[in-house]
Amino acid sequence: MITKATLQDIPALTTLINSAYRGETSKKGWTTEAHLLEGKRTTEEELTEIILDPKNTFLKFTANDKIIGSVLLVEKEHQLYLGMLTVSPELQNGGIGKKLLAEAENYAKALGLSSIIMTVVSVRAELIAWYKRHGYVETGEREPFPASDIHINISEEPLEFIYLEKKI
Numbered sequence: 244m245i246t247k248a249t250l251q252d253i254p255a256l257t258t259l260i261n262s263a264y265r266g267e268t269s270k271k272g273w274t275t276e277a278h279l280l281e282g283k284r285t286t287e288e289e290l291t292e293i294i295l296d297p298k299n300t301f302l303k304f305t306a307n308d309k310i311i312g313s314v315l316l317v318e319k320e321h322q323l324y325l326g327m328l329t330v331s332p333e334l335q336n337g338g339i340g341k342k343l344l345a346e347a348e349n350y351a352k353a354l355g356l357s358s359i360i361m362t363v364v365s366v367r368a369e370l371i372a373w374y375k376r377h378g379y380v381e382t383g384e385r386e387p388f389p390a391s392d393i394h395i396n397i398s399e400e401p402l403e404f405i406y407l408e409k410k411i
Contacts, residue, residue: 379409
């Protein structure tokens with residue numbers, strides 16, 4: 244079931260998101276960033292700010308009373324920004340990500356928005372290919388990957404974000 248996340252969901256969401264993107268547990272799934280980045284993907288403080296911002300909607304995918312997927316949706320003028328699409332590493336390749344993408348499209352349509360945009364780390368070829376199979380295209384826009392205390396680059400390659408977009 245996909246519903247809107249609340250402040251009470253923050254501890255579970257933080258654990259899920261960090262386990263899917265970074266560290267040893269993330270290596271159980273195919274979307275890991277552990278070979279590129281160390282540190283945490285997010286913090287409870289960041290998720291609290293996100294959920295409290297009225298422009299943001301954080302959706303959670305729940306099964307058996309456990310959050311196993313999530314996605315951040317941000318209203319930006321005529322577009323919806325999609326970020327932090329997450330599925331529990333053990334459950335990846337089971338269609339949960341596809342369902343969250345479809346729900347994001349429904350949400351954008353309900354708001355009357357014309358497209359969904361996102362940023363993806365440029366060296367994540369298999370993830371970019373997955374989004375392209377779901378109708379997203381590269382816009383040509385790029386931006387540097389932000390240096391910070393929680394996103395520690397361990398890649399040999401310089402990291403940057405590429406923008407993907409899907410017209411709806």
